[in-house]
Amino acid sequence: xxxxxxxxxxxxxxxxxxxxxxxxxxxxxxxxxxxxxxxxxxxxxxxxxxxxxxxxxxxxxxxxxxxxxxxxxxxxxxxxxxxxxxxxxxxxxxxxxxxxxxxxxxxx
Amino acid sequence: xxxxxxxxxxxxxxxxxxxxxxxxxxxxxxxxxxxxxxxxxxxxxxxxxxxxxxxxxxxxxxxxxxxxxxxxxxxxxxxxxxxxxxxxxxxxxxxxxxxxxxxxxxxxxxxxxxxxx
Numbered sequence: 001x002x003x004x005x006x007x008x009x010x011x012x013x014x015x016x017x018x019x020x021x022x023x024x025x026x027x028x029x030x031x032x033x034x035x036x037x038x039x040x041x042x043x044x045x046x047x048x049x050x051x052x053x054x055x056x057x058x059x060x061x062x063x064x065x066x067x068x069x070x071x072x073x074x075x076x077x078x079x080x081x082x083x084x085x086x087x088x089x090x091x092x093x094x095x096x097x098x099x100x101x102x103x104x105x106x107x108x
Numbered sequence: 109x110x111x112x113x114x115x116x117x118x119x120x121x122x123x124x125x126x127x128x129x130x131x132x133x134x135x136x137x138x139x140x141x142x143x144x145x146x147x148x149x150x151x152x153x154x155x156x157x158x159x160x161x162x163x164x165x166x167x168x169x170x171x172x173x174x175x176x177x178x179x180x181x182x183x184x185x186x187x188x189x190x191x192x193x194x195x196x197x198x199x200x201x202x203x204x205x206x207x208x209x210x211x212x213x214x215x216x217x218x219x220x221x222x223x224x225x
Contacts, residue, residue, distance in 0.1 A: 040199075041218065041219065042216035042217055043201075043216050045213050045214075045215070087151060096152075096154065096203075097154070100151045101151050
């Protein structure tokens, strides 16, 4: 398996910055993706990394370090609507393998 | 952006019946579609990969005779849960990969919530 690990739940304050980590154990993959999923809805694509480094996309940024087996999703200027689950997924050979997701609670 | 629809959005059925779920790519051609299952508070688990015009590839532990997948065209894939039982109750989500897409992302349908009584 891919052994993808994420924290189960996090809480942050509106307007703050939060970092959601994802660690994995796999020999190789094509890309690492981040998805947002609200309860009862399908996931929506946020960001992906193929190479090491930071990818910035508005309030969301994603970072990848292949050598360390580590990625994170950074959310800035948190809004109440950001309360959702955030899924880390490895893309390998035309398949996606998802982590268990991190439930983010944004409080006023 | 790319839109993927699923029908029905929810279904309640009796144990032993079969249920068909449709997944359509509305504004693009999907060479590959994926079917996932998600139990409450768990992540998405890939069930099978479906390529247009060929047999689906099932993940280990997924019964191909129970979960029948047909990908008859570049815009439609169907998942039929045969002889459904209460343990099959779950959220079934399809996704589609765009033909000629410059990135390897996939677009998810809204999901189908199946409840087997």
